[in-house]
Amino acid sequence: MKRFKTILHGLIVPVILLVIWEACARAGLVSEVVLPAPSAVALKWWQSLLPAQPFDPAAGTYLAWAFSGELLHDAYASMFRVLVGFAIGAGLALPAGLLMGANPRIYDLFNPLVQVLRPIPPIAYIPLAILWFGLGNPPSFFLISLGAFFPVLMNTIAGVRHVDGIYLRAARNLGVKPLTMFTRVILPAATPYILTGMRIGIGTAFIVVIVSEMIAVNDGLGFRILEAREFMWSDKIIAGMITIGLLGLALDVAMNTLNNYLLRWHRGLEH
């Protein structure tokens, strides 16, 4: 009941805004190209969610048909790029960060390079990415992995360096050898930092995927909203933006769930 009230409470402002927006659009106060009515956006969103063709058993299974809508295809394409790019970026950053965090020599060797490269926004790599990788998915993967790489790297280094000395001493007292120390003590002790890095990393990856789709590929949500602009289909642009927002939210919820599960031992997470 309380929960229901909170939800109702949260709906007040959005509903009022939607009503005003709809009224303005219907009264013709703004042009349809500048700001289409929310109902038109919703309709467009629904249409692009559904399959474009009627079901034809000869063309494929029912499931394949049900997911053949343009929106789902684009959402899948974007999500695929984010996940592959993130997996590459975080997959490289994690071991690199562990090494740099644990070994001062390696840290001193690579830190200057990292400090110089880190502030360059991934988007600034677009021209190079196209020169190096041409068109299609590879430049997107490259840019997204760059976006995920540095946040994961920096946080992993910090996590390893901030492991409380008391854990190391307790472990040495138990007779723990270096490899076990790394996998069973340093790595778990650093997970809060590492997960923070991953969360920032996937956020960056999500920004970069939309931009990268505007340059080198011909599907994905970023591509779709740019394409819609050429035809001045603002309802489609907004419908695409809303989908991007929903996907971003889904990623965040997924990361949060993973976070809560992996850090169930952590002090700061009591509910």
Next chain:
Amino acid sequence: MSSQIIVTGVNKVFRTPEKDVVALKDINITIEPGQFVCLLGPSGCGKSTLLNAVAGFSLPSSGTITASGVPVTGPGPERGMVFQEYALFPWMTVAQNIAFGLEVKGLGKAEIAAKVDSLLDTLSLKDFRNRYPKDLSGGMRQRVAIARVLALDSPIMLMDEPFGALDALTRRNLQDELLRIWKAFGKTILFVTHSIEESIYLADRIVVMTYRPGTIKRDQWVDIPRPRDPADPAFNELKRELGRLVMEEQQRHAADELKLAAVD
């Protein structure tokens, strides 16, 4: 294996940018197997420094320490340590914390499970086996820390103010538990405290230390039969005597602090 600790001519100097701090000066003690020895002294007199030297975390600047006949060159599971800050691994459950040292030793799964079960029993932790440390009270955490060290089967137990952060009742409870374990397992225990009462309640022998440089001021045997009663006249007599000794050192410590404050 004999679990004797021999400290011979140990000095420890901490070099800091301002000055050198002589934390330990010419310490000589022999602790026989099965003895319960308390290190007593005011804050900063070098109790932890000496304990850490025996544990092998921070070796002496000069002099030697042997434990069970072997020179101490680093930390090891034959000298199990219980820290004041508990130092449990927060990402492991109670049972996993206790099992960790056994896994490191390379014991088999069944053997580990049996041992963990019996230790959970010994320390009344059965109902908490799958909890994480964050969900335990301070007293419970220290029980887990003791179980973790007992799991190692180390003949020597080193304890640095293990009950310092606990309330009086929990503290007495754990002291009794510790005495029971000490008798049952026949450990040699070196126990740091700055509570005079705690030292008299627990120890066979109390080593009182001086403040800067850390030397041995008094090596005092406690002949009061156990269980000891803090209301007992002999207990109080000793308490007064030790209180006088510690107070002298405490005053030098306070004078030092004042000097430091004046410099600032």
